[in-house]
Amino acid sequence: MPEKDFIAISRSVSKGAATLRKAHPELMQAFSGVGKAVYPDGALDNKTKELIALAIGVTVRCDGCVAHHAMACLDKGATREEVVEAIAVAIHMGGGPSMVYGAEALEAYDQHVKDRL
Template sequence: MAATDWTSFTDQTNARMAELRKALPEQSKAFGQLAQAAIAPGVLDSKTKELIALAIGIAARCDGCLAFHAKAARKHGATREEIVETIGVAVYMGGGPSMIYGAEALDAFDATA
C-alpha cells in the first residue's frame, strides 16, 4: 500500500465538503459555527482542543479527522512530541485500531511540516 498523500487527500476532501456545503447550506453554516466555538480558546487553549479532536479522530478511525486536526494542531503550535503523547492516549482508549490510526495521524502531522 502506498503512503498517503495527505495534501491531496485534504484537497479532495475539501472539494467534496464544498459540494456538501452547497447541498446543505443551513446545516453547514451551523456546523461551521459549532466548530469555531468548540476550538475557540477558553479554559482550554485551541491547541489542546485540537489535540483532543485528533485523539477522537484516531479512536473513531476518521481519516479526514486525522488530516484536518493534525494540520490544525500544528497551526496552533503542537509539537511532534505532543502529537505522540496524544496518540498514546488514543491508543489507551481505542486499543489496536487506534494504534494503526495513530500511525496514520503521526504521518499526517509530519506531512504538514
C-alpha cells in the first residue's frame, strides 16, 4: 500500500475548510466556536485534548482528522511516545481496524516532524 502524504492531506483539509467558510460562513463560524470552547486548557490541557482528538480520528478512520490532529499534537508539544500511547488507547477501543489505522496516524505524526526539519 502506498504511503499517504499527510502533509498534503492537511493542506487539503485547510483548503476545504476555507471553501466551506466562503459557502456557509455562519456554519463555519459556529464550528470554529465549538473548537474555541473545547480546546483551551481546563481540567485537561490542550495537548491532552489534541491527543484525544487524534485517537478519535484513528477510531473513525478519518484521514483529514488524523492529519490535522497529528500536526496539532506536534504543535502542542506532544512527544512521539505520547502519540503512540494515544494510538494504543484508540486501538484498544477500536479493535483491528484501529490497529491498521493507528500505524497511519503514527506515520502522519512522523511526516509532520520531518516536514519541520
